Amino acid sequence: MPDARSPRVLLILALGVISFTFAPILVRWANDAPGLAIAAWRNILAVALLAPVALVKIGDEVRSFDRRDTILIASAGLFLGLHFITWIESLYHTTVASASVLVTTSPIFLAALGYVVLGERLAWRTLAGVGVAVSGAILIGWGDAAAGANVPVLGDGALWGNSLALSASLLVSVYLLIGRVVRQKVSWLAYVFPLYAVSALTTLVAAWAAGVPLMGYDASFYALCGAMALGPQVIGHGAFNYGVQFLPATVVGMLALLEPVGASALAYVFFSEVPPLIAIAGMLVVLAGVALVIWTRRAKKESA
DSSP: OOOTTOHHHHHHHHHHHHHHHTHHHHHHHTTTSOHHHHHHHHHHHHHHHHHHHHHHHSHHHHHTOOHHHHHHHHHHHHHHHHHHHHHHHHTTTSOHHHHHHHHTTHHHHHHHHIIIIIOOOOOHHHHHHHHHHHHHHHHHHHHHHHTGGGOTTOSTTHHHHHHHHHHHHHHHHHHHHHHHHHTTTSOHHHHHHHHHHHHHHHHHHHHHHHTOOOSOOOHHHHHHHHHHIIIIIIIIIHHHHHHTTTSOHHHHHHHGGGHHHHHHHHHHHHHOOOOOHHHHHHHHHHHHHHHHHHHHHHHHHHHO
16 A cells, blocks of 8 residues: 555646636536536536446445444435535636635644544644645735626626635535545545445535536537536545645645635636736745745655
């Protein structure tokens, strides 16, 4: 089994981060449809992608789950589904950069919850790196808000959109923390397949309760949802659910702070959203914070 600093773990997490940067772009392209329809189809198609392998391989392991495993995985799926609902909806009311930044404040929640619930103590340099990265994310959001008059999607609903994104951050923190616990004894596929199934059910119920139709959209909508399912969902969340077996949830969540950097660059390319100088400075600060955490953990390995 690889350790927390093996090239395999780091490569998988890097692929996850790259796939996450495309999530807000794909949602923006699909936003002619309601957010709940996007959330539901993203989850449904993720389950469909994994089903051919999962249904053959994980039956014995799933049947061996005790009550605690079942409750934890079901809870994680519920929180993940609610995370998708709040995050995708936030993109209809605020900018790509603001939504991406606020949803990646999860390391703050994770550091506190990890200490209180799991007793995970992080090295002070790791905490400093997380703090630096979060500060950079705040700078990106600040710069984005200051330039709001030039951003078409930032209007009177921005406060509501930002609140939804912050709620999504808390929800994803709880989901990652549960994954940190469950993945110590449950294999990756046996965890993520039922996790995504519960998440899909959560979004389906929400769409039904809100009266949001799931059929009748054009082919490009379903293609975009398929891209979200394969990229940000299976590869992105799949990579993070792989990583939490080896790394504290706070460190894994901190890597998600790279998302607004990549998402802002893509938003410039596809939507001509030009980040102001303060946001660019924030991106550099985020990169410095992530580099500090990686350097700290590498130094710890060499010391050991």
